[in-house]
Amino acid sequence: xxxxxxxxWKMFPVxxxxxxxxxxxxxxxxxxxxxxxxxxxxxxxxxxxLKKLVTGHRCVLGAQNAWTEESGAYTxxxxxxxxxxxxxxxxxxxxxxxxxxxxxxxxxNRKVHAAIKAGLTAVLCVGERTRDAxxxxxxxxxxxxxxxxxxxxxxxxxxxxxxxxxxxAIGKNAVRAASTDDxxxxxxLIRKTLADLYGQGSFNIPVxxxxxxxxxxxxxxxxxxxxxGLLVGRSSLDPKVFAAILKSAEKTAx
Ligand code: PGA
Numbered sequence: 244x245x246x247x248x249x250x251x252w253k254m255f256p257v258x259x260x261x262x263x264x265x266x267x268x269x270x271x272x273x274x275x276x277x278x279x280x281x282x283x284x285x286x287x288x289x290x291x292x293l294k295k296l297v298t299g300h301r302c303v304l305g306a307q308n309a310w311t312e313e314s315g316a317y318t319x320x321x322x323x324x325x326x327x328x329x330x331x332x333x334x335x336x337x338x339x340x341x342x343x344x345x346x347x348x349x350x351x352n353r354k355v356h357a358a359i360k361a362g363l364t365a366v367l368c369v370g371e372r373t374r375d376a377x378x379x380x381x382x383x384x385x386x387x388x389x390x391x392x393x394x395x396x397x398x399x400x401x402x403x404x405x406x407x408x409x410x411x412a413i414g415k416n417a418v419r420a421a422s423t424d425d426x427x428x429x430x431x432l433i434r435k436t437l438a439d440l441y442g443q444g445s446f447n448i449p450v451x452x453x454x455x456x457x458x459x460x461x462x463x464x465x466x467x468x469x470x471x472g473l474l475v476g477r478s479s480l481d482p483k484v485f486a487a488i489l490k491s492a493e494k495t496a497x
Contacts, residue, residue, distance in 0.1 A: 246465060246492040247404065247449050247472030249282040249305060249366060250479025251335060262289040266296055268482035272489055273302035278496030279489055280472075282333050283479070287321055294330050305333030305366065308341060311353040313361070323361035334358045335366045335474075337391060339410045348390035355391055359402045366474070367391050368453070369433075370408040384429060385436050397444040404449045405433055406474040412454030414476065420455035426468035434469075458484050462491035 250269070256262055262285055273281035284305040285293055293304060310320035326334060336358060337351035351367070358365040369387040371380035388405065395403065407429045412421045430450050437445035452464045453474030461473055473492070478484045 244447075244449075244471060244496075245278050245280045246496045247280045247282070247451060248489055248492050249333065249335075249406075249451065249472065249474045250284060250485055251307060251338070251453075251474060251476050252283065252285045252480060253307070253340070253476060254286060255480050259289055259292055262286075263292060263296065265480065265482055266293045269479075269485055269489075270296060270298070270302040272482070272486035274299060276301065276489055276493040279492045281489060284333070284335055290326070290329055290331065297330065303332045304330070305335065306331050306363075307335050307338065309334045309336070309354060309358055309361075309363070311350070311357045313357075323358045323363050327361045327363055331363065333364045333366055333404075335368060335406075337387075338368045339370060339408060339413060348387065351391050352393050355395060355403070359395065359399045362402075364402045364404060366404045366406055366451070368406045368408050368474070370410055370413075370429075370454070372410045374409075374411070381429070381432050384432060388433065388436050389440070392440065397441050400441055400444060400448055404451060404472075405437075406451040406453050407433060407470075408453040408474060410454075414455075417455045420457075420460055421452070423460075423463050423467035426452040426464055426470065430469045456488065458487035458491070461488040462495055465492055465495040 281302040282305040284307050306326050309323040313324045336354045355365045369384050374380050411418045433450050449471035451472040451474050452470045456473050456475045457478045
């Protein structure tokens with residue numbers, strides 16, 4: 244199975260030119276890697292521009308969010324169908340930074356359904372705010388998954404990716420990067436939760452790790468945490484660093 248490496252650019256960079264330059268540099272590196280599927284998720288405003296730069300299947304575009312309806316009176320929102328018609332393939336749903344803005348489990352569930360219905364692959368983000376000694380956080384993550392996948396059929400599961408992103412390990416205020424064992428423990432929980440829900444049909448769903456991934460730890464997560472890929476924030480904005488992550492993914496895929 245190819246490794247899936249997704250760059251989440253968040254609200255960067257500030258100019259379209261910078262976005263084009265970064266994407267072009269990343270695309271060049273990604274094009275040489277046979278065993279890696281690279282996805283770049285830029286802000287919506289750059290999507291049309293960057294779409295023109297996509298030349299093959301090895302480096303494609305994803306969005307950071309999408310609304311629940313096809314079209315309508317939803318000021319400021321973008322529909323999964325609009326993204327689809329632009330040639331976008333993936334959409335991040337339920338990122339912790341969006342949940343912090345008020346996105347509920349119920350809304351995340353509706354967004355997952357809408358994304359799949361439009362033909363996008365939903366990259367569902369789950370993860371705990373803090374860890375406790377009693378393992379309550381595992382229950383919390385399990386429930387996030389159950390909620391988000393409510394009503395999603397076995398067949399539709401082919402369009403779902405789950406990204407484990409512990410909130411305490413994300414962004415520049417991260418307490419620390421998760422250890423490969425921290426990530427492995429939750430990968431196993433996610434696999435078990437999916438198997439309980441869908442049986443064998445769930446075995447092919449990619450599980451990703453995200454949170455302070457960099458060129459130094461990327462290979463370790465891929466080799467030791469039983470994940471099929473990575474969701475990368477800050478390190479995806481520096482094409483050189485992101486290229487190093489992509490290359491270590493190529494190595495572990497072999
Ligand atoms: P980070 O962000 O890699 O900058 O920690 C990851 C994410 O929020 O997806």
